[in-house]
Amino acid sequence: MAASGGAVENLGAAHGIYAFAVPPEQIVEFCRFLKEHPALEFDFLSDICGVDHYPETPRFETVYHLYSLKNKWRVRIKCRLGEPPHVPTVTGVWRTANWHEREAWDMYGIRFEGHPDLRRIYMWEGFEGFPQRKDFPLRGYKDKLNPLRCRGGRRRRSRTSPLTIYPKEAARRRRVEMTEVTELMRPEGEALNTKEVLLNLGPQHPSTHGVLRLVLQLDGEYVERVDPHIGYLHRGTEKLAESFTYTQIFPLTDRLDYLCPPSNNLAFALAVEKLLGIEAPIRAQYIRVMMAELARISGHLLITGALPMDLGAMTALLYAMREREMIMDLLEMITGARMHTSYCRVGGVREDLPDGFLPKIREFCEIFPNRIRDYERLIENNRVFLSRTQGVGVISATDAIDLGLSGPNLRASGVDWDIRRDEPYEIYDRLDFDVITREEGDCYSRWLCRVDEMRESIRLIEQCMEQMPEGPFQVDIPTIAFPVDKERVHCSMEALIQHFDLSAYGFDVPAGEVYSVIEAPKGELGFYIISDGSPKPFRMKVRAPSFVNLQALFGVTNARYLADMIAVLGSLDPVMAEVDK
Numbered sequence: 001m002a003a004s005g006g007a008v009e010n011l012g013a014a015h016g017i018y019a020f021a022v023p024p025e026q027i028v029e030f031c032r033f034l035k036e037h038p039a040l041e042f043d044f045l046s047d048i049c050g051v052d053h054y055p056e057t058p059r060f061e062t063v064y065h066l067y068s069l070k071n072k073w074r075v076r077i078k079c080r081l082g083e084p085p086h087v088p089t090v091t092g093v094w095r096t097a098n099w100h101e102r103e104a105w106d107m108y109g110i111r112f113e114g115h116p117d118l119r120r121i122y123m124w125e126g127f128e129g130f131p132q133r134k135d136f137p138l139r140g141y142k143d144k145l146n147p148l149r150c151r152g153g154r155r156r157r158s159r160t161s162p163l164t165i166y167p168k169e170a171a172r173r174r175r176v177e178m179t180e181v182t183e184l185m186r187p188e189g190e191a192l193n194t195k196e197v198l199l200n201l202g203p204q205h206p207s208t209h210g211v212l213r214l215v216l217q218l219d220g221e222y223v224e225r226v227d228p229h230i231g232y233l234h235r236g237t238e239k240l241a242e243s244f245t246y247t248q249i250f251p252l253t254d255r256l257d258y259l260c261p262p263s264n265n266l267a268f269a270l271a272v273e274k275l276l277g278i279e280a281p282i283r284a285q286y287i288r289v290m291m292a293e294l295a296r297i298s299g300h301l302l303i304t305g306a307l308p309m310d311l312g313a314m315t316a317l318l319y320a321m322r323e324r325e326m327i328m329d330l331l332e333m334i335t336g337a338r339m340h341t342s343y344c345r346v347g348g349v350r351e352d353l354p355d356g357f358l359p360k361i362r363e364f365c366e367i368f369p370n371r372i373r374d375y376e377r378l379i380e381n382n383r384v385f386l387s388r389t390q391g392v393g394v395i396s397a398t399d400a401i402d403l404g405l406s407g408p409n410l411r412a413s414g415v416d417w418d419i420r421r422d423e424p425y426e427i428y429d430r431l432d433f434d435v436i437t438r439e440e441g442d443c444y445s446r447w448l449c450r451v452d453e454m455r456e457s458i459r460l461i462e463q464c465m466e467q468m469p470e471g472p473f474q475v476d477i478p479t480i481a482f483p484v485d486k487e488r489v490h491c492s493m494e495a496l497i498q499h500f501d502l503s504a505y506g507f508d509v510p511a512g513e514v515y516s517v518i519e520a521p522k523g524e525l526g527f528y529i530i531s532d533g534s535p536k537p538f539r540m541k542v543r544a545p546s547f548v549n550l551q552a553l554f555g556v557t558n559a560r561y562l563a564d565m566i567a568v569l570g571s572l573d574p575v576m577a578e579v580d581k
Contacts, residue, residue, distance in 0.1 A: 062079045
């Protein structure tokens with residue numbers, strides 16, 4: 001506090017997180033104080049969120065969520081900004097702030113003074129307006145006479161866009177705009193007569209795992225710089241959430257990391273439950289954890305097979321998809337859907353486990369450990385896979401923390417942090433499991449971490465089956481929970497009114513704010529929700545781990561060749577629907 005001249009206001013604690021109001025001109029000083037003070041060490045920046053409080057004044061706000069890996073503490077910093085909104089950048093404190101600040105600029109028009117590369121990150125160049133401002137309409141344009149380049153759902157390119165200028169000029173501008181990733185690393189004494197090339201990898205390429213475009217600056221086959229371009233899949237999840245009730249938002253969360261929807265559902269449900277001050281029944285918590293661990297295995301299986309396929313070994317993917325089909329069958333048995341499950345509800349789950357499910361999942365738990373060993377036998381002695389991944393794409397522990405990595409990508413660099421253990425939620429504190437870490441920080445370590453984590457997920461599922469009690473699967477609060485007995489809806493006027501009222505109008509959530517996180521398959525998945533007391537969130541911000549992890553491309557120290565970028569990108573396991581939220 002003294003470091004900030006006494007200008008910092010303590011806002012107290014809300015849902016276990018202390019908040020501070022800081023003047024914009026002192027934000028860098030205060031952040032550096034929190035990070036470097038030996039008793040605090042808030043070394044991990046989770047998220048930076050823009051908020052529009054229209055029609056209040058001052059109108060805008062930036063919200064910083066910090067975490068101390070040493071002390072297991074979280075803190076929230078808030079800066080109120082007038083118009084035009086501007087605040088100093090904190091990229092000099094945490095490198096991961098780069099993309100977070102670009103997102104706030106793109107969506108809200110908050111200018112971060114001193115930012116090294118402040119330009120749009122989701123919307124295309126030439127887009128007019130800032131989509132997540134309260135006065136920017138949901139339909140995407142302000143009036144019929146000014147469709148903001150979106151007429152008929154098609155984008156009209158700006159005359160100043162690099163897509164419409166001559167190729168040589170576009171290449172020149174892109175070289176100026178590109179953010180440096182790594183200096184050219186060439187063996188001493190080696191001299192090559194090469195020509196500088198600007199190459200687009202994607203957005204339609206089988207090794208980019210979705211609509212991602214990497215603009216690569218090459219000197220021969222050496223990668224000098226890379227500039228990731230995202231936003232091709234942008235669907236405005238956070239903007240849509242402002243017009244949906246809390247129950248209606250669940251299908252939106254399914255479509256973030258669509259490989260692991262139960263995890264997304266769980267993270268959102270926990271955030272809303274904290275605002276309501278309720279907990280799901282114990283049986284529902286066990287069911288949620290089982291679903292979340294099935295989702296973790298499902299997500300890890302895809303990258304376990306896809307990374308070798310990216311590097312030329314297709315058999316592993318065919319094996320992994322065989323087991324992933326078993327998980328899809330289990331999810332379909334529980335929810336009736338194979339992918340977009342929408343199974344969680346605020347206060348519990350949609351319905352109880354069906355008859356015959358437990359024998360099926362026990363059968364899977366008996367079969368799957370041997371199948372994991374099959375993947376290892378296929379890969380661990382494959383000379384091509386090892387040469388393409390071992391010692392490639394190394395990210396040190398310090399760089400991983402500075403870049404905001406989480407999940408297996410962080411633990412593969414030697415950082416022993418897992419939210420399930422360090423900030424336990426649901427019934428994880430009742431379960432026994434190991435946190436898998438590696439020290440090398442390369443592509444191979446990231447692959448191995450996911451393989452071993454699938455074994456731990458099986459252990460967790462088996463413990464859930466042993467410990468799960470009988471009892472209700474939904475809270476008994478008629479103003480929040482749908483009728484448990486669906487047959488009553490057809491014969492009881494009260495149950496029908498309850499069901500209709502919740503479906504059509506939702507339920508009021510007390511005013512307040514919360515930041516709730518879980519250990520999703522990709523890392524820290526967080527939901528920051530501001531409630532104004534209505535049935536719809538005033539602001540919902542998704543801290544998507546794939547979005548943050550993709551920034552690791554800026555921290556790779558030895559990806560020398562174009563082929564190495566394929567291995568690094570695959571090992572980070574991004575899902576572009578989560579990146580382009």
